[in-house]
Amino acid sequence: MSASGSLATGFDRRPWLLLSPALVSVALLLVVPAMFIVVYSFWLRTATGADQVTFSLDNWREVLTDPFYRDILIQTLRIAAISTITCALVGYIPAYYIAYAPTRHKTLLLVLLMLPFWVSYIIRTMSWINILGVSGAVNGVMLWAGIIDEPIQMLYNEVTVVLGLVHFLLPFMILNIYVSLDGIDRSLTDAARSLGCTGWQAFREVTLPLSVPGLAAGSLLCFVLGAGTYITPMVLGGPGDAMFANLVFEAIVTQLDWPLGSALSLLLLALLSALVLVYSRFLGIDQIAKSFR
Amino acid sequence: MDQTKRLERLLERYRNGDIDRRSFLGLLGAAGLGAGLAGGPMTLLARQARAADPDQVRFDGWGGVVSEAFREHAFEPYTEKTGIPVVDGTFGGADEYLARVKASQPGEFNIAHLSGVFDYARYHGLELSTTLNEDNIPNLKLVIEALMNAFRPITGGALSAVPYDYGTTGIAYNRKHVSDDEAKAQGAALLVNPDFKGKIGGWGEWKTRIWYAALQTGQNPNGIEDMDAVWDKLREHRDLLLKYWGSGAELMSLLAEEEIYVTEAWSGRVKALQEQGHDIGYLDPPGGLAWQECLFVIKGSPMEACEELLNFMLEPAVSIAVAEGQNYPPALDPTKVDLGEVVPTLPAFDPTGTLESLNFFDPTYWNTNEQEWSKTFGRVQKGR
Amino acid sequence: MSLAWTAIRFGTLLVYLFMFAPVAVVMLLSFNANQFGSFPMEGLSLRWFVALIENDAIVRAFQTSLVLGALTSVISTTMGVLAALAMVRYDFPGKRLISTALIAPILVPEVVLAVALLLFLRALDVPRSFFLLLMGHVIFTLPFVVLVVQARLVGIRRDYEEAALSLGANAFQTFREITLPLMLPAVLAGMLFSFTISFDDITGTLFWKPGGVETVPTQIFAMLRNSISPEINALGTVMVVFTVALPLLGAALARRVSARMTTGR
Numbered sequence: 001m002s003a004s005g006s007l008a009t010g011f012d013r014r015p016w017l018l019l020s021p022a023l024v025s026v027a028l029l030l031v032v033p034a035m036f037i038v039v040y041s042f043w044l045r046t047a048t049g050a051d052q053v054t055f056s057l058d059n060w061r062e063v064l065t066d067p068f069y070r071d072i073l074i075q076t077l078r079i080a081a082i083s084t085i086t087c088a089l090v091g092y093i094p095a096y097y098i099a100y101a102p103t104r105h106k107t108l109l110l111v112l113l114m115l116p117f118w119v120s121y122i123i124r125t126m127s128w129i130n131i132l133g134v135s136g137a138v139n140g141v142m143l144w145a146g147i148i149d150e151p152i153q154m155l156y157n158e159v160t161v162v163l164g165l166v167h168f169l170l171p172f173m174i175l176n177i178y179v180s181l182d183g184i185d186r187s188l189t190d191a192a193r194s195l196g197c198t199g200w201q202a203f204r205e206v207t208l209p210l211s212v213p214g215l216a217a218g219s220l221l222c223f224v225l226g227a228g229t230y231i232t233p234m235v236l237g238g239p240g241d242a243m244f245a246n247l248v249f250e251a252i253v254t255q256l257d258w259p260l261g262s263a264l265s266l267l268l269l270a271l272l273s274a275l276v277l278v279y280s281r282f283l284g285i286d287q288i289a290k291s292f293r
Numbered sequence: 294m295d296q297t298k299r300l301e302r303l304l305e306r307y308r309n310g311d312i313d314r315r316s317f318l319g320l321l322g323a324a325g326l327g328a329g330l331a332g333g334p335m336t337l338l339a340r341q342a343r344a345a346d347p348d349q350v351r352f353d354g355w356g357g358v359v360s361e362a363f364r365e366h367a368f369e370p371y372t373e374k375t376g377i378p379v380v381d382g383t384f385g386g387a388d389e390y391l392a393r394v395k396a397s398q399p400g401e402f403n404i405a406h407l408s409g410v411f412d413y414a415r416y417h418g419l420e421l422s423t424t425l426n427e428d429n430i431p432n433l434k435l436v437i438e439a440l441m442n443a444f445r446p447i448t449g450g451a452l453s454a455v456p457y458d459y460g461t462t463g464i465a466y467n468r469k470h471v472s473d474d475e476a477k478a479q480g481a482a483l484l485v486n487p488d489f490k491g492k493i494g495g496w497g498e499w500k501t502r503i504w505y506a507a508l509q510t511g512q513n514p515n516g517i518e519d520m521d522a523v524w525d526k527l528r529e530h531r532d533l534l535l536k537y538w539g540s541g542a543e544l545m546s547l548l549a550e551e552e553i554y555v556t557e558a559w560s561g562r563v564k565a566l567q568e569q570g571h572d573i574g575y576l577d578p579p580g581g582l583a584w585q586e587c588l589f590v591i592k593g594s595p596m597e598a599c600e601e602l603l604n605f606m607l608e609p610a611v612s613i614a615v616a617e618g619q620n621y622p623p624a625l626d627p628t629k630v631d632l633g634e635v636v637p638t639l640p641a642f643d644p645t646g647t648l649e650s651l652n653f654f655d656p657t658y659w660n661t662n663e664q665e666w667s668k669t670f671g672r673v674q675k676g677r
Numbered sequence: 678m679s680l681a682w683t684a685i686r687f688g689t690l691l692v693y694l695f696m697f698a699p700v701a702v703v704m705l706l707s708f709n710a711n712q713f714g715s716f717p718m719e720g721l722s723l724r725w726f727v728a729l730i731e732n733d734a735i736v737r738a739f740q741t742s743l744v745l746g747a748l749t750s751v752i753s754t755t756m757g758v759l760a761a762l763a764m765v766r767y768d769f770p771g772k773r774l775i776s777t778a779l780i781a782p783i784l785v786p787e788v789v790l791a792v793a794l795l796l797f798l799r800a801l802d803v804p805r806s807f808f809l810l811l812m813g814h815v816i817f818t819l820p821f822v823v824l825v826v827q828a829r830l831v832g833i834r835r836d837y838e839e840a841a842l843s844l845g846a847n848a849f850q851t852f853r854e855i856t857l858p859l860m861l862p863a864v865l866a867g868m869l870f871s872f873t874i875s876f877d878d879i880t881g882t883l884f885w886k887p888g889g890v891e892t893v894p895t896q897i898f899a900m901l902r903n904s905i906s907p908e909i910n911a912l913g914t915v916m917v918v919f920t921v922a923l924p925l926l927g928a929a930l931a932r933r934v935s936a937r938m939t940t941g942r
Contacts, residue, residue, distance in 0.1 A: 012767060012769065015763035015767035015769045016763075016769070018759040018762050018763035018767075019763045019764075019775065021755070021756045021759060021760075022756040022757065022760040022779060023778065023779075025812065025815060025819070026779065026781065026782065026816065026819070029794060029812055029813065029816045030778075030782055030790065030816055033793035033794045033796065033797040036793050036796045036797055090692060091692070093688035093689055093692060094692045094693065096685060097685050097688075097689040098689075101686075104928075108925065108928070110869070111920060111921075112696075114869055114870075114873045115696070115700060115917060115920065115921065117873040117874075117876065118700075118873075118876070118916035119699065119700055119703045119913035119916070119917070120877060120893060120897050120909070121894065122894070122897055122901070123703060123897065123905065124699040124700065125699075127699040127702040127703055127706075128699060130702045131698050131699065137702075167699070170692070170695075170696065172821070175825065175866050175870070176824070176825055176828060178866075179828055179866055180828050180829065180832055182862055183829050183833060184832065185834075199681065200681075213827075213828045216828075217824045217825065217827070220824070221783070221820075224780075224784055228784070228785075228787065230788075245786045248786045248788060249786075249788050252789065252792055253788065258792065261792075262789070265785065265789040268784075269785055269789075272784040273777055273781070276777045276784065277773060280773050280776045281773070
């Protein structure tokens with residue numbers, strides 16, 4: 001990447017030293033276990049639910065050719081993408097506010113974002129029934145105000161799945177954008193203003209491009225987490241709103257078909273990894289943004 | 294001091310009782326992972342650690358009221374009498390637990406509060422069953438014969454579990470929208486009544502859904518002849534459905550908040566709603582489904598210690614406390630044991646102790662079809 | 678600008694309202710006299726708070742969750758900051774691959790990671806332990822830390838560090854005096870992320886927890902079949918009150934102390 005060229009003459013041990021704790025942990029607890037998954041994907045499930053050691057391409061054939069999996073996969077990527085875009089659009093506003101507002105309570109505002117996490121995921125996901133349900137708060141207020149005569153059925157469809165996901169993912173997005181906004185040198189926007197830019201122009205030309213690393217990191221996180229979720233569709237989705245991780249969970253836990261579950265998860269893993277590779281290239285390109293300074 | 298020496302000293306301290314088992318195994322795990330060493334001395338030591346310590350029993354069951362009742366009425370007296378500690382764990386569902394057991398080492402899990410005959414057969418099929426010495430469990434004489442007889446043919450006449458409680462999965466309906474008479478007249482067909490489109494719930498579990506679809510197509514659930522009709526019925530139900538629920542807590546909130554008016558439901562959960570003043574009716578339609586739960590002893594467990602603990606758990610006082618906590622009647626025969634005042638009021642309770650009026654899954658039949666049906670149902674559920 | 682600023686402020690308020698809606702429900706229901714929450718509530722009561730204090734199982738699970746979350750956040754943030762420094766400040770072969778590896782734990786569906794790790798341990802014949810559970814949490818909180826710290830580091834200009842180095846500071850001094858303070862917000866964000874994710878994790882914890890260890894989410898999961906007791910709502914309320922009230926109180930105290938110091942001068 002950047003200025004380290006002068007430091008990196010010959011073999012430089014320092015980055016490897018810095019990386020070693022993380023890499024050793026990931027290798028031991030993730031990469032090696034993942035090999036088991038690869039091996040498993042070529043096995044078969046016996047009639048009782050045990051694993052049959054063999055070499056078979058049946059799981060892969062099924063996973064790659066069955067339109068059922070393809071459709072759910074597309075649905076998963078769509079839901080994850082919608083949720084991510086919503087998070088980016090909605091999340092930028094509070095991130096900007098926290099970064100630039102003349103308030104002493106920045107830390108508090110940030111901590112508050114994580115507040116919903118103190119109430120367990122299942123509980124807070126289930127509690128939407130008290131807000132959006134037919135006898136929930138929103139319907140109650142609208143009935144009382146005379147906007148509607150009958151409660152509206154709002155829950156258990158794709159919209160509520162996205163809503164639940166956005167609620168879960170938004171803090172990650174906001175924090176990532178904030179961290180990036182907060183690191184921007186204020187003199188840059190001031191300079192832009194003094195050169196005659198309007199506030200909006202200064203934002204578009206200076207602030208927004210410089211906050212792209214945060215936006216990108218937040219989006220990657222949101223997309224990946226969104227694509228790997230299974231509890232939200234279970235609690236807030238109707239029939240047909242399943243996501244890919246539900247299939248993985250069902251194959252592994254309900255059907256005890258670990259070989260098939262392995263193949264399914266490797267497919268998801270491959271797709272998401274490709275995305276990360278694109279991201280890291282994108283972040284590399286983004287270094288151009290630094291020449292702005 | 295090299296790693297092996299250090300571990301051996303650790304083991305010695307552990308044997309002398311200087312450190313308790315949990316921290317010992319924790320340290321062992323830490324040492325193993327920290328050093329990143331596989332097999333060799335670690336394997337040996339871990340094995341010794343478990344063998345040196347047969348006198349601990351691991352129990353896994355439902356949390357909340359159930360585990361509180363067990364802890365207070367069974368585990369504490371048991372530990373006091375025998376000096377054997379009971380380590381208790383919880384699970385959120387039978388499938389999730391089985392997945393964990395499948396990935397564990399033999400002997401890691403001992404007794405589990407499992408559902409029904411189906412899981413009993415499933416564990417047996419996975420070679421996880423044991424043979425109980427029934428002489429060591431005198432309280433077994435108080436248990437309803439019929440419940441035990443459901444297990445015996447699977448494990449060649451012996452038992453690998455003791456029955457513990459039973460209930461039904463019937464039909465719950467909101468009395469504001471469905472009268473008792475209407476519910477009774479329609480029976481299982483109430484669940485696919487198009488008048489309630491968008492107000493119907495269903496348990497997202499393949500066995501129960503297929504059972505009810507079989508009833509709705511006029512077939513015997515334990516001997517379905519026209520499976521295509523059943524799948525069509527399941528799709529019809531899905532298209533009328535608001536939501537598949539996955540837990541008792543979810544079932545109760547859907548009914549209480551009036552998101553759904555009719556659904557299949559677990560007897561004890563509806564009872565709990567009624568106790569809270571919700572106007573929900575409950576019906577076991579003709580051919581309705583009953584189930585039982587058992588305390589299963591998993592292969593590799595210290596048998597005598599487990600048998601003694603099972604006897605404690607079958608004590609009437611314990612059974613009754615658990616039953617009142619979860620609203621499901623205990624497996625004790627009411628003609629042999631006085632079950633107090635609350636238990637006879639629980640839904641599905643059979644005062645005769647014969648359970649002749651209840652229908653259970655035929656384990657052989659359902660286990661044979663498990664692989665295909667569970668997978669197909671998963672697809673139907675998701676819109677196929 | 679001030680109109681735009683008002684809009685931003687209003688938008689922020691709406692987002693916070695959205696974030697807090699479910700929390701508010703949980704807090705309100707914790708004062709409900711009835712067991713099953715439905716609005717309007719029929720009576721107020723503190724019985725669930727009393728029940729919460731008396732419920733050993735939940736209190737113990739809560740302590741476990743706190744300890745686990747704190748340890749996770751310390752270990753994971755340390756590893757993550759070091760890794761992020763290497764990724765942003767150095768060039769080395771295989772970098773792209775390593776950056777994927779660092780993010781990999783959130784790419785694998787958690788249930789797969791959970792089972793895979795258990796299979797590995799079974800092969801090694803290593804029993805489940807608290808340490809394993811902790812390391813499991815560290816693994817899947819690590820990507821959060823790496824991502825957030827990396828994003829911040831990219832934005833920190835190299836000139837500052839180089840200036841410090843040229844003024845005779847050594848690498849560690851430069852890190853302590855220049856880099857660390859500049860990336861502190863990201864480090865804190867990383868700690869906050871890893872703590873809360875660990876505190877709220879279900880799937881991995883279910884599979885990895887050793888006998889006798891329960892966290893708050895696994896306790897809740899096990900209650901689902903019968904009914905989640907409202908003590909859980911009460912616990913949520915207690916948590917929220919502590920995390921909001923304590924910082925507020927701390928800030929107020931700090932202001933008073935500093936005010937007194939200025940007046941005393």
